[in-house]
Amino acid sequence: MIPRYSRPEMVAIWSPETKFKIWYEIEAHACDAQAAIGVIPKANAEAVWKAKDVEFNVARIDEIEAVTKHDVIAFLTHLAEHIGADDARFVHQGMTSSDVLDTTLNVQLVRAADILLSGMDRVLAALKTRAFEHKDTVRIGRSHGIHAEPTTMGLTFARFYAEMARGKARLEAARAEIATGAISGAVGTFANIDPSVEEHVCKMLGLTPEPISTQVIPRDRHAMFFATLGVIASSIENVAIEIRHMQRTEVLEAEEFFSAGQKGSSAMPHKRNPVLTENLTGLARLVRMAVIPAMENVALWHERDISHSSVERAIGPDTTITLDFALNRLAGVIEKLVIYPDNMLANMNKFKGLVMSQRVLLALTQAGVSREDSYRLVQRNAMKVWEQGKDFREELLADAEVTAALSPEEINEKFDLGYHTKHVDTIFKRVFG
Amino acid sequence: MIPRYSRPEMVAIWSPETKFKIWYEIEAHACDAQAAIGVIPKANAEAVWKAKDVEFNVARIDEIEAVTKHDVIAFLTHLAEHIGADDARFVHQGMTSSDVLDTTLNVQLVRAADILLSGMDRVLAALKTRAFEHKDTVRIGRSHGIHAEPTTMGLTFARFYAEMARGKARLEAARAEIATGAISGAVGTFANIDPSVEEHVCKMLGLTPEPISTQVIPRDRHAMFFATLGVIASSIENVAIEIRHMQRTEVLEAEEFFSAGQKGSSAMPHKRNPVLTENLTGLARLVRMAVIPAMENVALWHERDISHSSVERAIGPDTTITLDFALNRLAGVIEKLVIYPDNMLANMNKFKGLVMSQRVLLALTQAGVSREDSYRLVQRNAMKVWEQGKDFREELLADAEVTAALSPEEINEKFDLGYHTKHVDTIFKRVFG
């Protein structure tokens, strides 16, 4: 976790304090369930809740762990210091450490998913606002980095919206998949603990009981979770690359917001760097790098080995924190992106109407000119534009062979931008409903 | 694609013949839709269907492409050779190559997904059969490769079933996501083609219209598709590793099926190698390696660049073919897996009851013996087993300090396997319903 690329809310999910709080809740709910079926005395179960508002002392737990060499035992020992050894006696009965650890990890991932989902909502809201704002702001569409045909800035925002909305739906699915808990004891047979305990604990924590666990919750769930984050990060990169392209000096169709006082901006007004989106490009790589290790974690030996654990200690916090930061940075960039419609028009007209050459070609053939002749006519006028900087429309209007096939009105119509934007509303309806 | 790791049905999806067939269908359906809205004459549209049963000549198309340097144009030229230049005139009107290529890729991926889903069904059926067959076949559960507590072979199959069933649900979701088509023209504005054409073509091909395309269908869909295959491959690896462990000489709880005549098997009966599951381990790596490139493909420049294309030419066929082969190989392995319940029991009893030491420890404390004393009692008897090969239960029964706390019946009960299997039915119900 890199402090400068993190937000407190997500960081808090991965703090030792949060972790111990979840451990405590799992243990306390388990005691309730054990009491309900008569395995432990009701009074003892109730007593565990005395620690309900305790902020557990991480340093003290670490101190105990230094002796016991076991984190869960250290926590239970510390818990006993709060509720008394006698009442603590029944805590954790029939459970195995993994019951606590794996259920806790999933609680954390679910909470992380919720924060990510609200980050995605912020991105979606920004994209939608900007899409409608620039629904009709014409700019040139580019394939291969080369001018193709006109489109609108709103369509660009709209497609990012659609992509991010898909990402959100995927994350909701991944969240549902990871929202399971397991209190099934050693090797997952429930030999030492009744399935009703698992049901109760899961219910209280907003989880579903893992249908079949083997001491650990199966890691395909986590692999899917991190793979989903990787796809979302790639979509962030997609938006970032677009903005970086728009901001490059020769294009300058948009700029990341630059505050008035920001150093260097006015002495070198051309030198406003898209550092936020460049940063997002890098952050996307960081999120993606968790995907393969998460998949390598799936194949554990027999009922469990602990090779997955160190991986998750790293990618659990790092990946969710990075993606959370990236989503919010992206939202900020979009919300405040400075857009230059005039430059968009200027860019589109860089080759004076040449981007319409294909429409003219088509019109000529439809007017009955042979394919070869049509091509020749377009070509000879296009080359005047390309080589001598002439205006394409004017050249066509002055070319007798062209005007023999097409009327001036027909020629002019080929340069009407409305032709290209006529279905923008249709598309917006598809995307935004 | 490696012939030895491929099955004909999946390979066929990626053949040039199949590809051209899909191209043809897209073009023909598009003509129908164009005719319906009066853009092209109905007669011409109908005429395109004359080629309905044509097996396109790949060599001829390649020949034309060598001249035109453009695959879609080469195909259209060849199509004209079948239906006549006059009727061919209106084919592809208003469309761009990507409309055909991207829609075709998704048709192929959807078909590939269907084959993969039926492969998963075969794996699921095999796992279910073997799970019920060995529901009560006791074997030792292992954590960290070390004996822990008893479980059953049926539970092992059941957890693989549950995992594979999750994989299937994920693939169904990924299939739905990839089942889109786009006939939206250059840069996706529908400037040159009416959205109703896209709707019709998609409907006829079993696809949904891509809500917003930019000449290309957005690649986050494909990234999600390949990521999902990567998770499924990891689950295959999970099963493969389990079987490889079970077959190792010292464990020998199961063996891949070995036909009677297979060379070397009876002169060296110990030397039956789990080569199929080792192979599956490698194939899983091959499937997974497509995940990151598929994610790197998401961020295309502006409305499209073609960097994704070479990647997809490789991973499209290779990954689906490999996974299809792997699923079917896995199904075969499971269907015919030779299981040795006697060896399972022998392994479990390797340390003569020692795996029950924890239950005894718990029983002693519950009987009122202090934690320290309980530990000491278990330890001194355990060490006799470990160091002198004694039987744990017998030693306990002969230890006066133990029998002072626990009756012989109570001690014997700790060695009852039924204790560990009592919830197998519960778990099966959760998994299989």
Next chain:
Amino acid sequence: MIPRYSRPEMVAIWSPETKFKIWYEIEAHACDAQAAIGVIPKANAEAVWKAKDVEFNVARIDEIEAVTKHDVIAFLTHLAEHIGADDARFVHQGMTSSDVLDTTLNVQLVRAADILLSGMDRVLAALKTRAFEHKDTVRIGRSHGIHAEPTTMGLTFARFYAEMARGKARLEAARAEIATGAISGAVGTFANIDPSVEEHVCKMLGLTPEPISTQVIPRDRHAMFFATLGVIASSIENVAIEIRHMQRTEVLEAEEFFSAGQKGSSAMPHKRNPVLTENLTGLARLVRMAVIPAMENVALWHERDISHSSVERAIGPDTTITLDFALNRLAGVIEKLVIYPDNMLANMNKFKGLVMSQRVLLALTQAGVSREDSYRLVQRNAMKVWEQGKDFREELLADAEVTAALSPEEINEKFDLGYHTKHVDTIFKRVFG
């Protein structure tokens, strides 16, 4: 392997014919060595060379393998068909299949490396030629895609040269690492074969004996090999991205070569797409995707498992073929790249001298103007350029407060491009010697 992204010479290395030829050579050399130490009769060893010029019949070997289910045995059987069963009797004695397979793989990788090295030489030669050709072709250097300070096109080529030269040195190291062979028998103890056989075979094949093998050659060597290819591919991507940027419509400082007759180029002269470098971007992803599987192959179980094999069957040919194709495609692109020095100048002057603002700022402070005042002076003139399209130098020369600190000569000097190119020769000397 995708035919359109492959070159015959590299493909040939991976053909069954080549493979069997290497197998044969290994076996024949091994027989010589066995005869030299008296293990097999000299006459029989010599007789094996009767097949020296045989083109082995792949179909026949496949036919035999269909029966024997073992590739090496099938080959040996076929070999006996050529040299007679009696002389064939001693072939392969004391060896294990892996001795042949692993040594062969390394021979193939070494040959592949040699082809790749000559591909890199072609790239290096092209880069060097273009570097000297454009040593003094000034263009704007860009950081963050934003104009920074002038540099030259030659420096761009020179840095790619330096990077590719590093790649070559790395590949030479990787080639040396992979150039080992092993003829050490089952589990690598030489129990059944004398180490002198390995020495002889390796010597004849241009390999070094693997110091310690375990039936297989350790896979860290292969991991390093594929990792090295991954870095080289990333360097190819680096060049490709530069060219794609240079070709985008608004920049147009260079274009991939476009043959006169190429369809569409003159009717739409603006629409020349950098499809080769976009393709290289994708190919780089394909080469890189082999890196992680190759690393996952390192940890085999005990003396060997065969999980690595399927991975190598795919990445061995696919990765070397793809990289070979990419290197040669890149060389062609560089050799024929069309460069537009005029556009470079036009781009640099887009903001009429503004890129020199930092030099002016520095000059003012060095002339004794306070940092704040210097900044204010530069800023007010810069803004006239930025907002009103004025010329920066002219504005400065007309600003009395500026000319009070700097003479016209001093101001003009700040716009001298020679200032930026004065160390080009120094750098070229470092790079090219």
Next chain:
Amino acid sequence: MIPRYSRPEMVAIWSPETKFKIWYEIEAHACDAQAAIGVIPKANAEAVWKAKDVEFNVARIDEIEAVTKHDVIAFLTHLAEHIGADDARFVHQGMTSSDVLDTTLNVQLVRAADILLSGMDRVLAALKTRAFEHKDTVRIGRSHGIHAEPTTMGLTFARFYAEMARGKARLEAARAEIATGAISGAVGTFANIDPSVEEHVCKMLGLTPEPISTQVIPRDRHAMFFATLGVIASSIENVAIEIRHMQRTEVLEAEEFFSAGQKGSSAMPHKRNPVLTENLTGLARLVRMAVIPAMENVALWHERDISHSSVERAIGPDTTITLDFALNRLAGVIEKLVIYPDNMLANMNKFKGLVMSQRVLLALTQAGVSREDSYRLVQRNAMKVWEQGKDFREELLADAEVTAALSPEEINEKFDLGYHTKHVDTIFKRVFG
């Protein structure tokens, strides 16, 4: 960075204190060089060294950065607080932030490499010691997890030694590659700073001047560095997997050291988990995950973009810290690994001589028995061992058809372990010299 998987010495390299110290040294040496060529006054250059022993105040620098929004400027401002604004005036002249940042990163990576190299030395020393200790400790070699032929534990250690030694050589090469510095100014043209400054700074820091930089040091160097770490991590995984296999209950040929007092070890003496090597398996995945992002970092836009930076902020510290920890954990595991030669023998004899069946088969054919008959003879005796638990040697000695071909001495010789270990010294000589 996960505290529990880190060692202080490596962590210190990545502390802000270390970073600022290196920044300071770069600036101070650069001043010396600037003074030497008369660009700045000697007195001012000397004055910079007044801060030589200063421990820079990170909190204060952060405080300044909060205002300036620029880390290098913040540092320089703080430096001025130590040496006085007047003397600080000339610091950093002609340099760009990247000169400092990139050179610093390489200094850190070089130092990290040095620590890693000494970690590898520790691993190598441990492996060598254990190899010689167990040079003649016979155990069964396994292919596919199945008993093959005898080998020795010493050979296992020796091959890990050879592999790790290769890793060390690779890291030395990667260290040399990363040991470059750049003080070349904006876009790397040396327009604002003389190359002699770079030479001096590099020399003083133990670096080589980067032959051609573009404001940034080219990232192929870093890609190679992290790829190399990935290969080393994979070799660690290789050793870890071997030990995990050896410790599994049914094999028990070795155990990670377990201190006498360690909880639970003696009440459940069978339950000693190889948690350290399981952990190493996971850590290997974490190191490897940096490889692809490092390669994605190579293709920066034009003279530089900053997408690499966030990636390196994470993988720079995380990867080196994790690998350092892993190497030292591995060394400790090997140093203290408890080895059970008796269990090795017991395992080897599990199938009473059956592992020698191949030698017997060979001996029979060499004695003139036909291949078919030899096979039949071995088979019928092997099956008695396999199915009835007989002893293979005894059965052979009692089989008249066998003894007709082989004398008792010849049969007994086939069970002589010396046959398998006769070349151990040869191999050791190759590995250890």
